[in-house]
Amino acid sequence: MPNVPIPDCGKGVNFDALPADLELGVWSGATENFRFSDGIAESWDGCDKLFTASTTPLFLISYKPSTTRYIVYGDTAMYARSTAGSSSTITRYTVEQTISTNTRIGANTAEVTTASAHGLSTNDNVTVYGATESGYNEVNTNITVMSTTVFRYATTNAIALNATVPGSYVVTDATTNTAFTTSRNRWSGGILSGVLLLNNPTDGLFWWNGNTATDFQKFGVVSYVSDVARVFDNFIVQLGVTMSGTKYGRRVLWSDAAEPGAIPTSFVSSTTNEAGYVDLTGEDGLLIDCLPYGGANILFTESGRYAMRYQPGSEAVFGFTRLPGDDGALCMNCVVNTPRGQVFLTPTLDVMIHQGGEATSIATPRVRRALATYSVAISGSPAYSFLVVNPRKDEVLVCLTASGSNPGIIFAWNWVSNTWSFYRVPQGGDKLVCGASGLYPTSSSYTTDEEQILMLGTISSSGVGICGGQFDAATAGDWFDTDITGTLERTGMHLGDYQAFKTLDGLMVNADATAAVTATVYLGSSKTADGTVTYTSGGT
Numbered sequence: 001m002p003n004v005p006i007p008d009c010g011k012g013v014n015f016d017a018l019p020a021d022l023e024l025g026v027w028s029g030a031t032e033n034f035r036f037s038d039g040i041a042e043s044w045d046g047c048d049k050l051f052t053a054s055t056t057p058l059f060l061i062s063y064k065p066s067t068t069r070y071i072v073y074g075d076t077a078m079y080a081r082s083t084a085g086s087s088s089t090i091t092r093y094t095v096e097q098t099i100s101t102n103t104r105i106g107a108n109t110a111e112v113t114t115a116s117a118h119g120l121s122t123n124d125n126v127t128v129y130g131a132t133e134s135g136y137n138e139v140n141t142n143i144t145v146m147s148t149t150v151f152r153y154a155t156t157n158a159i160a161l162n163a164t165v166p167g168s169y170v171v172t173d174a175t176t177n178t179a180f181t182t183s184r185n186r187w188s189g190g191i192l193s194g195v196l197l198l199n200n201p202t203d204g205l206f207w208w209n210g211n212t213a214t215d216f217q218k219f220g221v222v223s224y225v226s227d228v229a230r231v232f233d234n235f236i237v238q239l240g241v242t243m244s245g246t247k248y249g250r251r252v253l254w255s256d257a258a259e260p261g262a263i264p265t266s267f268v269s270s271t272t273n274e275a276g277y278v279d280l281t282g283e284d285g286l287l288i289d290c291l292p293y294g295g296a297n298i299l300f301t302e303s304g305r306y307a308m309r310y311q312p313g314s315e316a317v318f319g320f321t322r323l324p325g326d327d328g329a330l331c332m333n334c335v336v337n338t339p340r341g342q343v344f345l346t347p348t349l350d351v352m353i354h355q356g357g358e359a360t361s362i363a364t365p366r367v368r369r370a371l372a373t374y375s376v377a378i379s380g381s382p383a384y385s386f387l388v389v390n391p392r393k394d395e396v397l398v399c400l401t402a403s404g405s406n407p408g409i410i411f412a413w414n415w416v417s418n419t420w421s422f423y424r425v426p427q428g429g430d431k432l433v434c435g436a437s438g439l440y441p442t443s444s445s446y447t448t449d450e451e452q453i454l455m456l457g458t459i460s461s462s463g464v465g466i467c468g469g470q471f472d473a474a475t476a477g478d479w480f481d482t483d484i485t486g487t488l489e490r491t492g493m494h495l496g497d498y499q500a501f502k503t504l505d506g507l508m509v510n511a512d513a514t515a516a517v518t519a520t521v522y523l524g525s526s527k528t529a530d531g532t533v534t535y536t537s538g539g540t
Helices: 365-377
Strands: 034-037 040-043 059-063 070-074 078-082 087-089 097-106 109-114 125-129 138-147 150-154 168-171 188-192 195-200 204-208 225-232 235-243 246-254 276-279 287-293 296-301 305-310 318-322 335-338 341-345 351-354 386-390 395-400 409-414 419-424 431-441 450-459 465-467
Touching (some): 059 188, 125 150, 204 225, 365 395, 386 450
Parallel strands (some): 188 225
Antiparallel strands (some): 034 040, 078 087, 097 109, 109 150, 246 276
């Protein structure tokens, strides 16, 4: 027979059809760790470890309030890691309190007077900031209570005059304010006009402006505990809200609009603001999550979707439209945006896409079966799975939660080639726990140049939280120093003639790889197109 070129080997894997029925360029088998795009099949690239986390990273976001970029991560404790390598604890402070007067008592002693009873005790710790002169500003300093509205504290630097600007303080007592009580993977939030917001359904809503001296602060205005808090335009939107001790699983609450660089001043509706709430009607279950798309905030319930749209000048502020279909989100963090549309993972473990209307499945029958199979095999909880975008490879990663010694598992959909691939974390005991796409310096010298990368939060086999990294070729195909291996197979290649016996004179492989990568090619034969294949020994 003449030479048979196969110019396009990137058409993916098809397990659902007989191998003999597949066109050339489609693979009949692949164990794991290959992706398909641009006419080629390629092994998954390496993963750089960005840094070792100080705690289990069950939440992860890239945040740049001014000139310094931080990776904010954590669970029961929160940390801000600058991309230049410095890490700060930013766990939790109470509501900011305004100081009426800040007076010099001695060269290194200041006396604070508050407008109302401060409720503090001697030996409590506070952080004072925003005062002038600067010597009054102290981090986590011990206080002596003088009265219900007065306390004193020692200053590190000598002060000469009374403070012309008294400043503010927050309580930082280690016994009451250094730990959150969140459950696994239940953080939500976003960035509103340069301010980072974080929410969990136990502790409530917090904000941080990037100042490591003041740390996360609880909202000083009336806010509510909610299952989810997200950013939509200039508003904070809360879902599944508890108000006056009652939980409303289908309540959508929004704040007043925030000014640039500031947080909203109210969550309570009045004639002078735009705050308010709506209880969704219908029987499609509890609210799960939301994500803006195409000018609307798309709300996901257990079995439905709603478009939330701003109505300027309207008394209702926001309008709500039920989108067609009965497809909802499996859990929080299971929705992402792509150039093709909004992609989400459903409670039935289907992966679907929509563009503001009816949703359609993008998962092949094989992918749907595999998702269901692996969600059981890893002994994890599907309700803590998550989706994340890999911007360098035009992919959506569907990450299934692992438990025990089982590794993390990823299904990846390429929105350009519309192909699926499968990736297994190779190091035993590593678990995927969260993910984010965000800006990061392009080199280890931490220059100002940044680009979008994939970041994954994992737990290693030694139990140390690892926050990272980016899937690229930088590490020659390994996962934290463990080689990534994979296999591709194509059988049933009858070359257009089912009946004739054929001999193979040779195979020319067109492959591109670094010197550290080894590829082994096996040739085999069978007497029928769908018969059992007998392989020769491989050649590298």
